[in-house]
Amino acid sequence: MAEENWVSVAKRSAINPGDVLGVRLGEREIALYNLDGEIYATDNLCTHAFALLSQGWLDGETIECPLHGGRFEVKTGKGLGPPINDDLKTYPVRVIGDDVQIRFE
Numbered sequence: 845m846a847e848e849n850w851v852s853v854a855k856r857s858a859i860n861p862g863d864v865l866g867v868r869l870g871e872r873e874i875a876l877y878n879l880d881g882e883i884y885a886t887d888n889l890c891t892h893a894f895a896l897l898s899q900g901w902l903d904g905e906t907i908e909c910p911l912h913g914g915r916f917e918v919k920t921g922k923g924l925g926p927p928i929n930d931d932l933k934t935y936p937v938r939v940i941g942d943d944v945q946i947r948f949e
């Protein structure tokens with residue numbers, strides 16, 4: 845995979861375990877999660893309507909949307925039932941020093 849596809853999006857030290865952080869990259873809204881020290885990334889926009897998941901609630905490995913309570917698995921982006929019809933896009937993550945980088949296809 846080409847090195848240039850990795851983009852620094854946040855500082856690792858800015859995301860504590862159990863936290864979710866929303867970042868904007870141009871047009872993209874990305875949510876970063878710290879699950880027991882591992883960082884994961886998904887789209888931040890809920891697939892149901894217009895809400896930022898980073899403003900919702902992280903419960904274990906599940907993020908709950910603040911608008912209608914839709915839930916997704918953070919690691920896979922899988923939607924966990926109504927009102928969610930579409931899964932969430934996830935992104936590969938790596939941590940280099942204190943930089944969290946994600947890879948766009």
Ligand code: FES
Pocket residue numbers: 890891892893894895909910911912913914915927928
């Ligand atoms: S906008 Fe997220 S559940 Fe409706």
